[in-house]
Amino acid sequence: MLRALFAELSPLATHRGWPRVAVDADTWRAIGEALREGKLDLLAEWGDAGAVHCALYEPATRGVQIATIAAHEGRAPSLAVFHAPASRLERALADLYGIEVVGLPDQRAWLDHGRWPVRAPLAAQPRPASASASPAYRFLEAQGPGLHQVPVGPVHAGIIEPGHFRFTASGETVVRLEERLGYTHKGIEKSIVGRSVNDAARLAARVSGDSTVAYSFAFARAIEAALDSSPPPRALWLRAVMAELERIANHLGDIGAICNDASFAMLHAECGILRERTLRACARAFGHRLMMDRIVPGGVTTDLTADGEKEIGALCTRLTREFPELIELYDNTASLQDRTVGTGIVSTRLAAAFAAPGYVGRASSRLFDARVHLPYPPYDVAPLEIAVRHEGDVDARVWVRILEVQRSVLWLQSALGALPGGPVRLALPAATAESTESTAVVEGFRGDILTYVRIGAGQLIERCHLRDPSWLSWPLLEAAIEGNILADFPLCNKSFNCSYSGHDL
Amino acid sequence: MRRRLFKNLVNAPCTEPVASAAHQTPDALGEALRGAVARRLGRSLQIREVDAGSCNGCELEIHALSNAFYDIERFGVRFVASPRHADLLLVTGPVTLNMREALERTYAATPAPKWVVAVGDCGAGCGVFEGSYACVGAVAQVVPVDLVIRGCPPTPAQLLQGLLWLLSQGDHAARKRPR
């Protein structure tokens, strides 16, 4: 499909790595139709000065293609008319760039809550926001006898990020959930423009704190590809060691938190202990519990000492010993299984259509893991086995996490013995005269993170787009909860564990 | 399950023992915290956490306060679901413009006497997000702040230490406050 669509077009020379082509309205429309027919996956869609880009993935060939359409007079045609998953992406780019997306069925603002001093903040000429109060957000309606609404948030009951959920329920049963996000929008994509590579890396590391390693990894890869440089081999391996540690820590936290939302506090406590041990091992090995700012363009900032290696080895041994007991406990507790099995089902069809990321996709038969399907070093030479389930319920999402923890531990154990020596950081090549760009995908614990960067003169960032996996999984949560009881929402929500900050950016 | 429970019964707890050197380990901090809480609130401090725009890194470490290693609840400190039950707001983030009103309303919903602790470099100043069109900035620009706990993110041990400091100061301030 990618060939049929793009074979005739020549890729732009400035874009390194996967090809990027400029397309016309007809090809854009053909892309929309291919997405609708499920021949391609939409990885991302984002705005730029006078243009809209989309990143496409073809499962059959594992090819990636970036296509760009110019926004003539501030207008660009919509992909969401053909392919609903593009809807929020297009609403966001309309908010940020002021581009009118022609044909976009849902024209409501998404990230812009009418509270910023400017409109279209990323446009070449942002407009001052009008002084008049912005109209209230129109939630979608659900009509019928006996329906009632339950508004939740933005401040939630637990220690979690802010967002608003509007439930319409019939008695206990959820008829419709509508999410409203954007509360943690920090304007990162604007702040990052004009920064040096190192300053930008600090911002990229703070898009979503739980995935700080994965974001730094993706950002570094995009920068290095754009500058045609490659970090020393040891750095590549250390990056993956950190990425797997981050995955283990987050999955352990999630498994415990899901059980806690089913009122099974014991597993929450046990997983919490293992998570804390993991974070402490990270702190001792890399000097920071979350390993923030350890991966930078050019390599990593902290080398792993022999002691650090021992710490991680000991952690792996402990996990291998203690985790199976917890799995057994999860699997053999009927009251817990009663809550998780059959709850919050995401159909295989929807998971495929939304290119559902990470454990959400893999729990619903979607065979995609960037480490396997778009392999990057060191996973290209040290592959992992992908974890897939087919039931699509909360239980399946727990199981994908369980399997991934185990496989990451195994991977770490074999990697530790095989780490190459040498330096861990190299200077980036000097700035080029014209701007260069690249796109990278890295598998975070939550799913694939896509990063697009363009660097201009003086090695300053001209444009950087960071697409969190949650963009693709948030809408599926709305579908998963439908027909479930309201009381199961926390459980479903935790099993998704979408990022607010990563999404709102 | 019984096997696991039994094991936990006979194994040593992973909650760390109180070290004699004060203010060194989380436990020494926590023990001192209990004294301060006891004087002011009678061994009960209820905390409402508010994410006003953080990257979620601070939340992860605040969460860790409840795990078996730090076990903040044994000192009478609890996280509650509603600001109406809270004595203290623990606020993270650079406050975003989109969260400003929610933070103001949460503060208004918290009964007096109340404290506010701003957590993280972002809550303290604006962190790396300084200068953005979408951020108000420090928590103190929106609600009165009694204490700032810096770090990106602060470790659970630093969070405990910070709360302790506030409560001893709070005690002092309360005596001066007219009834």
Ligand code: SF4
């Ligand atoms: S202080 Fe650091 S960890 Fe906390 S919200 Fe800010 S960037 Fe995230």
